Amino acid sequence: MTATHEPVLADEVLGLLDPRPGDVAVDCTVGGGGHARLIAERLGPEGLLIGLDRDPVAEERFAELAAEVSCRTRFIRSDFATGLESLLAEGVRADVVLMDLGMSSMQVDTWQRGFSYAYDAPLDMRMDPRQPLDARDVVNTWDERRIARVLREFGEERYANQIARAIVRNRPLETTQELVELIKRSVPAPARFAGGHPAKRTFQAIRIAVNGELDQLDRALPLAWALLASDGRFAGISFHSLEDRRVKRFLAERAKGCVCPPDLPVCGCGRSAEAALLARGGVTPTPEEIAHNPRAASARLRAARKLTEEPR
Numbered sequence: 001m002t003a004t005h006e007p008v009l010a011d012e013v014l015g016l017l018d019p020r021p022g023d024v025a026v027d028c029t030v031g032g033g034g035h036a037r038l039i040a041e042r043l044g045p046e047g048l049l050i051g052l053d054r055d056p057v058a059e060e061r062f063a064e065l066a067a068e069v070s071c072r073t074r075f076i077r078s079d080f081a082t083g084l085e086s087l088l089a090e091g092v093r094a095d096v097v098l099m100d101l102g103m104s105s106m107q108v109d110t111w112q113r114g115f116s117y118a119y120d121a122p123l124d125m126r127m128d129p130r131q132p133l134d135a136r137d138v139v140n141t142w143d144e145r146r147i148a149r150v151l152r153e154f155g156e157e158r159y160a161n162q163i164a165r166a167i168v169r170n171r172p173l174e175t176t177q178e179l180v181e182l183i184k185r186s187v188p189a190p191a192r193f194a195g196g197h198p199a200k201r202t203f204q205a206i207r208i209a210v211n212g213e214l215d216q217l218d219r220a221l222p223l224a225w226a227l228l229a230s231d232g233r234f235a236g237i238s239f240h241s242l243e244d245r246r247v248k249r250f251l252a253e254r255a256k257g258c259v260c261p262p263d264l265p266v267c268g269c270g271r272s273a274e275a276a277l278l279a280r281g282g283v284t285p286t287p288e289e290i291a292h293n294p295r296a297a298s299a300r301l302r303a304a305r306k307l308t309e310e311p312r
Contacts, residue, residue, distance in 0.1 A: 007034030008100070008237060008296040012283045014038055016303040017096045017233045022046040025096035026087065028080035028224065029053060031104030033061040039096065043071035050092070051075045052083035054128035058104070079128070081216050084223035093229040099247075101217065102239040103127070103207065115207060117199040120177040125207045135206050139179065144168045154214070154242065155205030159187045163202055176203075204240065214242060221250045225274075228306045233278070235303040244282070244300050251275060251304045278303040 007013070013035060019025050021044035027036045030051040040049045049071050051062045059077050066073035076083040080099065087094075103115055114124035114135060125135040138147070148164035151157040166186040173179050183199045184192055192198045208214060224234060234251075238244035254275035258267045283301040290297045 006293050006296075007038060008293070008299045009283060009285055009289070009301045010035065010038055012279075012301055013098065013235055013237070014042070016278045016283075016301070017098060017235050019043055019047075019096050023095035024048045024050070024093065026050045026084075026092075026094045026098070026224075026227065027052065028084065028097065028099045028220065029101065029104070030058045030062050030075070031055070031100060033058070033065045035098055035100055036062065037065055037069065039098070040065065040069040040071050040073070043069075045070050045072075047071040049073050050087065050094075052078060052080045054079045055104075056129065079212075079216055081219035081223060084220055084227060088223060088227055092227060093232075094227045095229060095232050097224045097228055097232070097234045099217075099220070099224065099236040101237060101243045101247075102213070114176050115203070117176060117180050117197055117203050120175055122175060123173060123179065125203075125210045127211045133210055135210050136174065138206050138209055139167050139173050140171045150209045151202055151205045153205075154208040155201035155203075156241070157201040157205060159191065162186045179203075208242075214246070217243060217246055221246065225250075225254065225306070230306060230308060232306045233303065234306070235278075235301060237299055237301050239298045239300075244302070247302050248282070251277060251302055255304065272308070274306065274308055275304040276307055278305055 017039070019039045019042035021042070023043055025039050025043060025047065027039065027049065030036050030053040036049060036051055043049060049069070051073070053059065054077060056077070059075055062073070062075045076086065078086070112121050114121040123135040123139060144164045147167055148160045151160035151163055157163065163183055163186045166182050167173065170182055173182070180199045183202050187198050228234060236247040238247055255273050255277045256271070257273040258269055258271055260267050260269050279302055285296040285299055
């Protein structure tokens with residue numbers, strides 16, 4: 001299998017998920033297959049690796065991986081929320097679930113798909129080329145207020161209003177570099193040289209809007225948890241605060257036990273923790289990993305073990 005990227009926090013993911021021979025493991029975001037391969041190598045001939053991804057290139061990578069590993073494999077081409085729904089409907093129980101969120105290195109490096117501000121390419125940014133909405137539609141047909149809201153909420157972009165106004169005044173826009181140059185002209189000069197590339201937040205926001213990434217995550221987290229068997233392990237890798245906050249809140253809520261006042265002699269709420277947090281505060285890459293793989297710099301891993309299995 002041709003490697004397309006280095007899996008982020010690989011040792012930490014394996015340590016927390018602890019895939020074992022015979023386990024059923026679900027990789028919700030296969031991407032280039034780096035984490036999937038490492039997990040598959042732990043499952044043995046009786047284990048099963050299920051990969052989900054809406055990207056056709058990920059399906060190709062998974063097929064190559066499947067031919068090389070000893071465990072059983074299965075691929076579902078869909079967004080991860082829909083894929084998890086289908087697995088639940090089938091009655092699948094998983095021992096391991098991984099979500100490696102955001103876009104994969106494979107997508108960034110395929111310049112013609114328009115995910116990166118570093119290459120000139122058509123405005124696209126679709127993870128699933130079958131879907132009708134793309135980045136060109138967003139920048140050329142959405143109204144100024146809607147674009148500004150997307151940049152502010154999904155990109156946490158300080159200059160959202162200025163950039164949205166410039167987009168509307170200068171459209172149609174057809175390529176990533178047209179958008180990059182417009183963004184550079186829209187922000188104050190000091191902001192162009194501080195905090196990374198000036199187009200980073202805008203590209204993140206448009207990509208999230210095109211692919212419905214945060215809605216997907218909100219749907220998928222409870223589905224992934226429901227799929228886990230008792231003692232099953234969940235891990236999520238986030239690359240920006242919007243994703244990380246959702247994963248953090250979701251796991252913290254399930255790790256919460258009795259919520260009665262401390263002076264109540266007997267528990268009246270009947271609540272018990274569903275999860276044991278495996279990495280309080282999250283795990284971040286070491287300086288050595290960041291030096292070797294700069295794309296890992298913003299990653300944060302959170303994980304939990306399921307204590308109880310709710311009836312279906």
